[in-house]
Amino acid sequence: MIIYTDGACAGNPGPGGFGVxxxxxxxxxxETYSKHNDYTTNxxxxxxxxxxxxxxxxxQKTAPIVYSDSAYAVNTFNQWMWGWASRGWIKSxxxxxxxxxxx
Numbered sequence: 869m870i871i872y873t874d875g876a877c878a879g880n881p882g883p884g885g886f887g888v889x890x891x892x893x894x895x896x897x898x899e900t901y902s903k904h905n906d907y908t909t910n911x912x913x914x915x916x917x918x919x920x921x922x923x924x925x926x927x928q929k930t931a932p933i934v935y936s937d938s939a940y941a942v943n944t945f946n947q948w949m950w951g952w953a954s955r956g957w958i959k960s961x962x963x964x965x966x967x968x969x970x971x
Contacts, residue, residue, distance in 0.1 A: 869890065869891065869892060869893065869898075869925060869928060869930070869932040869933070870890075870891045870893075870895070870932065870933050870935070871888060871889070871890050871891070871921040871925060871932050871933070871934045871935065872888070872889045872891075872934075872935045873886065873887070873888050873914070873917035873918050873920075873921055873934060873935065873936050874886065874887050874914070874917060874936070874937060874938075875887075875910060875911075875912070875913025875914035875915070875916060875917050875938065875941075876910060876913060877908055877909055877910040877912075877913055880909055880910050881907055881908060881909050882907065882908075883904070883905070883906055883907065883908070884904075884905050884908040884909070884910065884912075884913045885902060885903055885904040885905060885908075885913060886902065886903055886913040886914070886916045886917035886920070887900070887901065887902040887917065888900070888901045888902070888917050888920055888921050890921070890925060890932075899924075901920065903916070903920075909967075910938075911938070911940050911941070911966070911967055912967055912970060914936060914938035914940065914941040915941050915944070915967055915970040915971070916970060917936070918934060918936055918941055918945065919970060921934050922934070944965075944967075944971060945971075948965070949965075949971055952965050952971075
């Protein structure tokens, strides 16, 4: 399974949304999903798209491959959050990570 995600926002903060496209192993579309938010940020929408994908499809026998164009989201889930968790959800600058409610 392959999942493509994207999030966007106008104004940052401002109106925004995210989209998700889910493909099976033969590249057939299983689902397309999008959601709008009246007041949000780009990073929140990028994270929301990935979270939607993993909440809905993360318990498959084979973990899905998730693609995102957001370096912030990819680094958050693949690198940074593990250090933050080990320090009690505090970043190296002693601040709480932004968007922690999505992480």
